[in-house]
Amino acid sequence: MHLAPDTVALDLPPLNSTIALPYRLTPGKATGTFLAELAARRIVGSRCLSCQRVEVPAQDVCSCGHAELQFVAVSTTGILQSFTRLSDKTLGLIRLDGCDCDLLHRLHGDHDWAVGQRLQACWSDSPQAQALDLLGFEPAGQGASTGAAPASFTPSREPLDSMATELKLNYQHAAGPYYGRLFDEMRTSGRIMGIRCSHCQSTLLPPRELCDVCYERTGTWADVADTGVLLAFSIIHLKFVGQRRDPPYVYAEILLDGASTKIIHMLDAVDVEAARARLKPGMRVKAVWKAERKGSLDDISHFELIVPL
Numbered sequence: 160m161h162l163a164p165d166t167v168a169l170d171l172p173p174l175n176s177t178i179a180l181p182y183r184l185t186p187g188k189a190t191g192t193f194l195a196e197l198a199a200r201r202i203v204g205s206r207c208l209s210c211q212r213v214e215v216p217a218q219d220v221c222s223c224g225h226a227e228l229q230f231v232a233v234s235t236t237g238i239l240q241s242f243t244r245l246s247d248k249t250l251g252l253i254r255l256d257g258c259d260c261d262l263l264h265r266l267h268g269d270h271d272w273a274v275g276q277r278l279q280a281c282w283s284d285s286p287q288a289q290a291l292d293l294l295g296f297e298p299a300g301q302g303a304s305t306g307a308a309p310a311s312f313t314p315s316r317e318p319l320d321s322m323a324t325e326l327k328l329n330y331q332h333a334a335g336p337y338y339g340r341l342f343d344e345m346r347t348s349g350r351i352m353g354i355r356c357s358h359c360q361s362t363l364l365p366p367r368e369l370c371d372v373c374y375e376r377t378g379t380w381a382d383v384a385d386t387g388v389l390l391a392f393s394i395i396h397l398k399f400v401g402q403r404r405d406p407p408y409v410y411a412e413i414l415l416d417g418a419s420t421k422i423i424h425m426l427d428a429v430d431v432e433a434a435r436a437r438l439k440p441g442m443r444v445k446a447v448w449k450a451e452r453k454g455s456l457d458d459i460s461h462f463e464l465i466v467p468l
């Protein structure tokens with residue numbers, strides 16, 4: 160028989176979460192040259208030696224498929240072809256004078272943008288060899304003339320070899336009724352709730368709908384203590400992405416009193432050298448709660464030894 164757990168009203172908002180993948184992007188020779196030359200207030204395109212098409216930013220291969228190209232310095236003025244207003248910026252497609260394709264970039268400043276208007280480049284005063292050394296484009300001054308035709312050009316700088324980049328996926332995680340009650344009780348009453356399997360009587364923490372010991376449905380909520388026993392631990396010396404504190408520190412597997420499954424948490428107030436010499440599985444630990452709780456396992460700041468080393 161399936162014993163549905165009793166429920167409580169959950170008022171937890173979804174958890175805001177991010178998956179981040181930082182990496183270094185190698186832009187290649189053409190884009191690397193384009194980015195490096197922005198620091199010299201020069202916009203570099205490429206001219207195809209077969210079809211004569213001028214593209215900007217500079218390309219390693221022409222859109223006609225030909226791979227023999229020469230770098231050209233192109234005009235820093237052009238015509239606004241289209242634009243899109245976003246919440247924090249306006250992006251435009253700009254046809255620089257003498258080019259055969261549009262450059263996507265920011266429109267700089269708060270202006271009444273209009274398709275067809277003439278624009279001029281707007282530069283950063285502190286270039287860092289990156290795309291925003293060219294801050295964007297602004298309306299060209301009164302009487303500004305059409306820019307110079309693309310001219311052959313020998314780069315004065317080494318292409319940018321790599322640049323720090325990050326892929327970010329922001330999302331909201333709905334806790335659901337099981338994690339939801341765990342987090343809600345932690346936040347509002349400082350209780351830790353596990354759930355008991357009605358078949359094998361294991362008390363699972365965090366609580367879940369199916370028992371992963373015997374694969375039956377779980378049934379009854381069960382209080383778990385905020386004291387327990389150290390099962391295992393690691394002393395972390397390496398830095399890695401996503402780390403919440405600087406190493407060294409002790410990360411521990413802890414079996415809370417009343418639970419059948421372990422949790423992993425920080426073991427603090429332990430000198431790392433003393434931990435290496437004397438910390439042993441089986442030692443008793445207790446949770447140290449944060450003063451302000453938000454509804455997550457992080458409401459427990461860390462665990463500490465009941466009898467210090």
Ligand SMILES: [Zn+2]
Nearest residue numbers: 207210221223
């Ligand atoms: Zn071509």
Ligand SMILES: [Zn+2]
Nearest residue numbers: 356359370373
């Ligand atoms: Zn079970």
